[in-house]
Amino acid sequence: MKSISRVISIFFLFVVRTACAFGTQNADSLSRLISADSISNFVQLLSSNEFAGRETGREGQKKAAEWIRKKYILYGLEPLFYGDFIQHHPQSIRANGKANFEINQKYFLFGEDYFYFPGYHNSVYRIDSVLFCGYGISEKAYDDFATSSCRGKTILLIEGEPVNKRGKSWITGTNEKSQWSTDWRKKWKLFIAMKPRLVLMVVDNISARIDSFLYKRLPEGFAMSSVLPDSPPVVFISREMALRLFPESHEEILEKSIDRIRKTGKPSTFMTSSDAELRIKESTAILLGENVAGMIRGTGSRDEYLVISAHYDHLGIRDSVLYPGADDNASGMSGLLEIARIFSLESRAGHPPVRNIIFLSVSGEEKGLLGSAWFVKHPPVPEEKIIADLNIDMIGRTDAVHDSAGISDYIYIVDPGSLCHTIDSINTEENEKYTHIVLDHRFNDEKDPNHFYNRSDHYNFIKNHIPAIFYFSGVHADYHKPTDTADKINPYLARARCGLIFLTAFNLANSETTIRTEKP
Numbered sequence: 001m002k003s004i005s006r007v008i009s010i011f012f013l014f015v016v017r018t019a020c021a022f023g024t025q026n027a028d029s030l031s032r033l034i035s036a037d038s039i040s041n042f043v044q045l046l047s048s049n050e051f052a053g054r055e056t057g058r059e060g061q062k063k064a065a066e067w068i069r070k071k072y073i074l075y076g077l078e079p080l081f082y083g084d085f086i087q088h089h090p091q092s093i094r095a096n097g098k099a100n101f102e103i104n105q106k107y108f109l110f111g112e113d114y115f116y117f118p119g120y121h122n123s124v125y126r127i128d129s130v131l132f133c134g135y136g137i138s139e140k141a142y143d144d145f146a147t148s149s150c151r152g153k154t155i156l157l158i159e160g161e162p163v164n165k166r167g168k169s170w171i172t173g174t175n176e177k178s179q180w181s182t183d184w185r186k187k188w189k190l191f192i193a194m195k196p197r198l199v200l201m202v203v204d205n206i207s208a209r210i211d212s213f214l215y216k217r218l219p220e221g222f223a224m225s226s227v228l229p230d231s232p233p234v235v236f237i238s239r240e241m242a243l244r245l246f247p248e249s250h251e252e253i254l255e256k257s258i259d260r261i262r263k264t265g266k267p268s269t270f271m272t273s274s275d276a277e278l279r280i281k282e283s284t285a286i287l288l289g290e291n292v293a294g295m296i297r298g299t300g301s302r303d304e305y306l307v308i309s310a311h312y313d314h315l316g317i318r319d320s321v322l323y324p325g326a327d328d329n330a331s332g333m334s335g336l337l338e339i340a341r342i343f344s345l346e347s348r349a350g351h352p353p354v355r356n357i358i359f360l361s362v363s364g365e366e367k368g369l370l371g372s373a374w375f376v377k378h379p380p381v382p383e384e385k386i387i388a389d390l391n392i393d394m395i396g397r398t399d400a401v402h403d404s405a406g407i408s409d410y411i412y413i414v415d416p417g418s419l420c421h422t423i424d425s426i427n428t429e430e431n432e433k434y435t436h437i438v439l440d441h442r443f444n445d446e447k448d449p450n451h452f453y454n455r456s457d458h459y460n461f462i463k464n465h466i467p468a469i470f471y472f473s474g475v476h477a478d479y480h481k482p483t484d485t486a487d488k489i490n491p492y493l494a495r496a497r498c499g500l501i502f503l504t505a506f507n508l509a510n511s512e513t514t515i516r517t518e519k520p
Contacts, residue, residue, distance in 0.1 A: 027506040028434050030346060031499040034338045039498070040491035042334035043396065046312065047324035047486045054325060055316025056289040056363045056370070057091055064312050065290040068361050071337055075344040077294025077359065080380040082215040087291040089374035095367050096287050101237075103244045103276040110287040114237045115210045118284040119227035125154070125198055127276040130245050132156045132257060134267050136187050136199075137180050142171060144267045150196040154274075156242060159203045162261045170265035184222055192230045198278070199234040200245070206238040207378065233280060245274050289313070289363035291371045293380070294340070296347050298509065300354040305381050306509050307358045307389040308501070309372065309457050310336040311365030315480065326486040328479065331396030332472075333361060335498040342502060353509035355387065362457055365393075372457035376464050387515040388423050389468040390505055391458035395497045396489035399474030402440075408490075410438035411497050412472050414453055420467035422515055423508070427469055430503040437500055467515070471501055
């Protein structure tokens with residue numbers, strides 16, 4: 001029996017070692033499937049007139065997002081955002097121009113601080129007074145409008161209905177909520193009958209409420225009814241915005257009124273002066289960008305995630321001139337798609353990775369790393385489970401530094417090793433074994449005057465103590481110019497660089513080694 005057990009043990013060890021060796025060899029052979037032709041074709045398409053320079057918020061970027069989404073579906077990736085591949089993110093105040101909500105000289109951002117449905121006419125609302133009308137309920141036992149007419153006025157309401165300290169509704173007298181909370185049509189019909197000029201609805205968690213709107217978990221009729229001809233514009237706002245609407249001396253009055261309603265079950269309304277301006281846009285799509293993300297599910301019990309990212313937006317059309325952004329960053333986005341395709345092939349062949357892999361395409365990079373900042377702020381998976389980000393931005397060209405040295409097969413590596421030495425070690429080892437690219441670390445310094453350390457999307461992961469490597473080939477004479485065209489991309493250099501990124505990702509995704517982050 002002992003001899004049989006020993007034979008079984010030796011055989012098992014042989015199988016494990018053979019499997020590990022096969023996995024290593026398989027990674028190298030898989031990396032060679034990355035296609036220079038595919039990268040070239042993707043770059044040509046993304047930088048073509050069809051996508052109009054992919055400026056965040058504009059039609060070209062929206063079309064590019066949809067094209068990427070279809071690629072992810074084709075590759076069999078899983079959607080990450082409430083069953084969708086798209087995550088909407090707000091643009092900056094600068095990008096929104098004058099389509100913001102200004103209250104007492106402070107600007108608030110659509111999609112982050114407030115939200116309304118598309119379909120209202122372009123209009124400007126000057127708000128010099130606000131009528132607080134409790135919860136916006138009108139019935140015999142409780143009527144927020146019994147003493148005040150709201151016709152033609154800007155009214156402020158609290159979402160839902162009043163409950164006492166035991167959680168019982170003052171409307172039903174039980175723990176069950178009334179229709180004022182469960183059927184949105186009740187308040188909408190009332191708005192139409194009362195004819196206020198503008199309705200500002202305060203919600204406890206604006207981010208959660210915006211998510212529920214953007215990802216269509218509310219009935220379609222909700223959005224349709226909100227923009228009916230007889231319905232006043234309804235804008236959902238955060239509590240911070242609600243307080244800001246009132247002079248500082250009246251902020252306390254608002255809180256006391258809300259508290260009084262909850263304690264007594266009786267309405268409490270008042271009017272106050274204000275200084276605000278809201279600009280409503282008929283199309284709210286231009287106020288938002290889109291991240292596109294898909295995932296290959298791993299087999300590991302720890303349920304950890306590796307992110308591979310690239311931004312797909314660029315500068316759009318300026319003064320009627322197209323900025324194609326072939327290298328910045330159609331090249332990185334194309335490389336990401338090829339890497340996703342190869343991992344997908346392997347997974348569908350019955351060899352999924354150990355760790356989950358998220359393929360993240362972000363917009364808003366050119367407007368301040370907005371898409372990646374939103375993803376990290378609102379991750380679709382537990383942030384502590386993200387082991388690393390491999391970010392790809394500009395990998396299709398060479399720069400003057402390496403041209404003068406006669407070196408083309410290189411890649412810049414920006415990697416804050418202080419967060420995790422393991423990631424950089426794996427990247428270096430894979431390169432030494434297989435790809436033999438010159439790894440240039442000269443910009444791996446937060447104090448470098450070029451500031452490449454914090455100029456691409458990896459930086460938002462680093463700021464949140466998630467290890468990251470930034471791969472790029474440097475700037476060139478066509479950087480951020482209309483001359484950054486597809487014909488100047490070297491797809492074979494891009495393919496070689498993607499080979500290293502794939503091998504590093506393969507190792508990280510399949511290694512059972514614990515990736516420890518050194519948090520300050």
